[in-house]
Amino acid sequence: MKRLNGRSAIVTGAARGIGRGIVERFLAEGAxxxxxxxxxDELEKTAxxxxxxxxxxxxxxxxxxxxxxxxxxxxxxxxxxxxxxxLVNNAGIGxxxxxxxxxxxxxxxxxxxNVTAPFRIAREIVPKMADQGFGRVVNITSxxxxxxxxxxxxxAVSKAGLEALTRxxxxxxxxxxxxxxxxxxxxxxxxxxxxxxxDLDPRLPIVQVVIGNRPAxxxxxxxxxxxxxxFLASDDARYVTGHVIPVDGGAGTVRYVPDPDGVSxxxxxxxxxxSIGSRG
Amino acid sequence: xxxxxxxKVALVTGAGTKGxxxxxxxxxxxxxxxxxxxxxxxxxxxxxxxxxxxxxRHEGGECIAAKAxxxxxxxxxxxxxxxxxxxxxIDVLHNNVGITDSGGxxxxxxxxxxxxxxxxxxxxxxTAKFALPHMERQKSGSVINISSINAVxxxxxxxxxxxxxxxxxxxxxxEIAIQYAPVGIRSNVILVGLIKSPIVEQxxxxxxxxxxxxxxxxxxxxxxxxxxxxxxDIANTSLFLASDESRYVNGVVLPVDGGLINLVKL
Numbered sequence: 001m002k003r004l005n006g007r008s009a010i011v012t013g014a015a016r017g018i019g020r021g022i023v024e025r026f027l028a029e030g031a032x033x034x035x036x037x038x039x040x041d042e043l044e045k046t047a048x049x050x051x052x053x054x055x056x057x058x059x060x061x062x063x064x065x066x067x068x069x070x071x072x073x074x075x076x077x078x079x080x081x082x083x084x085x086x087l088v089n090n091a092g093i094g095x096x097x098x099x100x101x102x103x104x105x106x107x108x109x110x111x112x113x114n115v116t117a118p119f120r121i122a123r124e125i126v127p128k129m130a131d132q133g134f135g136r137v138v139n140i141t142s143x144x145x146x147x148x149x150x151x152x153x154x155x156a157v158s159k160a161g162l163e164a165l166t167r168x169x170x171x172x173x174x175x176x177x178x179x180x181x182x183x184x185x186x187x188x189x190x191x192x193x194x195x196x197x198x199d200l201d202p203r204l205p206i207v208q209v210v211i212g213n214r215p216a217x218x219x220x221x222x223x224x225x226x227x228x229x230x231f232l233a234s235d236d237a238r239y240v241t242g243h244v245i246p247v248d249g250g251a252g253t254v255r256y257v258p259d260p261d262g263v264s265x266x267x268x269x270x271x272x273x274x275s276i277g278s279r280g
Numbered sequence: 281x282x283x284x285x286x287x288k289v290a291l292v293t294g295a296g297t298k299g300x301x302x303x304x305x306x307x308x309x310x311x312x313x314x315x316x317x318x319x320x321x322x323x324x325x326x327x328x329x330x331x332x333x334x335x336x337r338h339e340g341g342e343c344i345a346a347k348a349x350x351x352x353x354x355x356x357x358x359x360x361x362x363x364x365x366x367x368x369x370i371d372v373l374h375n376n377v378g379i380t381d382s383g384g385x386x387x388x389x390x391x392x393x394x395x396x397x398x399x400x401x402x403x404x405x406x407t408a409k410f411a412l413p414h415m416e417r418q419k420s421g422s423v424i425n426i427s428s429i430n431a432v433x434x435x436x437x438x439x440x441x442x443x444x445x446x447x448x449x450x451x452x453x454x455e456i457a458i459q460y461a462p463v464g465i466r467s468n469v470i471l472v473g474l475i476k477s478p479i480v481e482q483x484x485x486x487x488x489x490x491x492x493x494x495x496x497x498x499x500x501x502x503x504x505x506x507x508x509x510x511x512x513d514i515a516n517t518s519l520f521l522a523s524d525e526s527r528y529v530n531g532v533v534l535p536v537d538g539g540l541i542n543l544v545k546l
Contacts (some may be wrong), residue, residue: 168540174504179539186528213459220528227525236516239473239509244538246532250461253454253531 002030002271003234008081010034010073012064012121013091013253015042018140018189021222022229027052029230031086034077035059035099055080065109065118070124083132086183086233087125089118090140090160094155107154114153119165120179126169130176131143136233137180139166140225141247159184163189163244170242181232186248283524286316289367290358293350294377295321295409296328301478304426305376306332307511308518312372313341315519320363324346324377328369347375350377350403351395360410369418371520373411375404375449376426378484384438385432392439400445404452412456415465423467424521425453426514427533433541450533457531466530468521473537474499474508 005217009026013019014035018175026033027050037043040061047059058080062069077084095106095114118139129135144152162182169180231237246252290312290472297303302310303433313336314469321336321343329345336343346362362369379399381392404425415421430439431446449469456467476479476496488495500507517536520526535541 099335104534127438146421161434167542171542174539175506179505198388215458216528216530217462217464218528224528228520228529231517231520231525236520239505239513239538240517240534240536242542247526247530248465248530250457250530253457256295 001029003031003230003236004086007085007233008032008034008077008083009086009088009233010036010077010084010121010125011088011090012036012073012117013165014059015039015046017187018188018222020046020092021226022090023057024050025223025226026086026232026233027056029169029234031233032056032081032244033058035075036062036064036073038063043151056147062083063114064121069117070121070194073121074128078196081117083131084125084128085134086136086138086142087129087234088229088233089092089121091117092112092142092155092159093141093151096151096155097153099153100149102154103111103149111158111161114155115161117164118162122165123245129178130173133177135173135176135178137169137178138229139163139167139180139246140229141182141184141245143184143252144245145187147252150221153273154184154241159265166244167242174241179238180241181231183225183228183232183239184244184248184252185225186220186251187214188222188225190222214249215254218249220249222248282314283316283373284525285312288312288317288322288371288522289369290365290372290522291320291322291357291363291370291407292376293403294324295319295332295345296323296325296330297332297478298328298391299478301481302511303478304472304475304511304514305374306335306463307515308374308376309343309390309443310336310339310341311512311515311519312374312522313343314339315523317522318367318374319343320346320352320366322346322359324349325337330505334399341412346382350351351377353406353409356403356406357410358416360407363415369409370414371418371421373407373415373423374426374518374522374525375407375424377403378426378428378441378446380442380479382437382442382487383385384440387438388441396413397448399447399451408452408456409543410461416460416463419459421465422526422543423453423456423465424518425449425469425512426518427453427466427469428501429471429473429535429537429541432469432533453529453533461530465498466521467530467534468526468529469533470514470517470521470539471535471537473504473512473540475514475519476508477511481546486509494511498541503538503540504543507538509536509538530545 015037328345
């Protein structure tokens with residue numbers, strides 16, 4: 001079933017990882033997609049690999065923090081597809097550090113890409129969606145928006161800001177037929193996360209928290225975020241707006257670090273139950 | 281008919297609707313069947329469950345009806361055993377049953393409180409108790425718990441026991457989510473917002489002075505979306521949670537409310 005037939009979408013940060021996963025899913029659901037990314041070579045490569053026709057797939061290499069980026073994005077999409085139904089603000093960057101380590105330039109860069117750019121792109125496109133009486137905005141945030149992580153200051157602040165922006169758009173433009181929601185990914189295996197986590201000793205606390213703390217028996221894939229994005233962009237979710245859907249294998253519901261030897265939670269639970277003799 | 285639930289077996293509680301309309305449970309049962317699931321439609325009112333099963337079979341789907349009072353362990357056990365006996369497995373446990381009532385702690389009688397908690401909350405414990413061992417054997421399953429925005433907000437009338445029962449569903453869902461995630465079982469909650477459903481029409485109109493059109497108008501005006509939802513909005517979100525597309529979504533509380541709970545003031 002093609003749930004996005006006839007829809008046109010913009011996906012930022014589309015060249016790889018989660019963004020690319022969303023593009024693939026949207027194409028499979030029948031949408032036309034404008035891929036936006038700062039990485040022009042990767043963008044070209046992805047466009048080639050996806051192999052869709054020009055009428056369904058366009059790409060635009062642009063720095064989202066450039067003053068004219070939102071206008072360029074809107075004009076490119078309108079020229080290619082005639083209208084814009086779906087905006088996915090997926091592009092994001094992270095620079096780690098405690099506030100004592102952060103320079104103004106680093107702070108501005110993270111906030112610029114992760115919050116200011118989605119605001120400016122939405123400002124350019126949401127009023128157009130309101131004119132046509134239909135629009136879907138999906139913002140990709142992070143579990144870092146609501147859970148404290150060490151040395152993640154600017155990233156966490158930016159993602160929390162993006163969640164607030166999500167609610168603001170939802171409340172202000174609901175009556176114009178626009179929904180706006182966020183997806184908060186947990187651990188998702190992408191080239192980027194593999195590069196970061198792959199080299200680390202699995203017994204390190206950070207790896208325990210990030211990977212071991214997820215109840216699901218597997219790591220998520222970009223297709224898991226894409227499935228949620230397709231749901232939010234489709235008519236199935238027309239009454240879902242202003243909310244954040246965690247797609248994290250349940251990590252957000254856990255508040256402890258598992259045993260470093262990898263003793264499963266299931267075994268903890270079974271031992272507990274045996275000790276109080278309440279099972280069966 | 282498409283196949284997002286092909287090969288799956290779904291049990292929906294409260295799947296009947298009193299009268300001719302379509303309530304949340306019936307809509308979910310119908311949509312699950314349309315997407316290829318074999319469905320067990322249970323209800324305390326067997327005639328209502330039968331009528332849902334007939335509607336599904338009329339569309340070419342597969343469904344059996346069963347009578348169950350989900351506040352009773354024996355009924356919960358029996359309906360799940362009937363599901364497994366007929367269809368061999370249970371992939372989706374959809375806890376839709378809910379009753380509603382208004383009043384604060386002073387107004388509620390102890391009997392009203394007990395009934396509300398038993399039907400809305402204890403039922404999640406009982407259905408999970410008997411369904412989870414089957415899901416554990418299968419190494420897969422999705423539990424969907426239909427709660428309410430009243431679990432997290434008071435909108436707009438005192439519903440003391442109702443809100444308590446719906447909040448309890450969130451905690452139970454989270455417990456199931458964490459305990460059973462390692463064996464491939466997920467559990468999530470939908471917080472239902474204002475929905476133009478038959479049960480609302482029957483139960484809430486007196487809260488708005490008995491004028492049905494006035495009630496719908498006022499409820500529409502409360503929503504940032506400018507309109508209430510329909511039962512199919514709940515069904516479509518349930519379908520996402522029931523399908524493998526949400527395989528990495530677990531322990532989540534998802535409002536389907538047109539953004540209502542984001543508003544500080546109504």
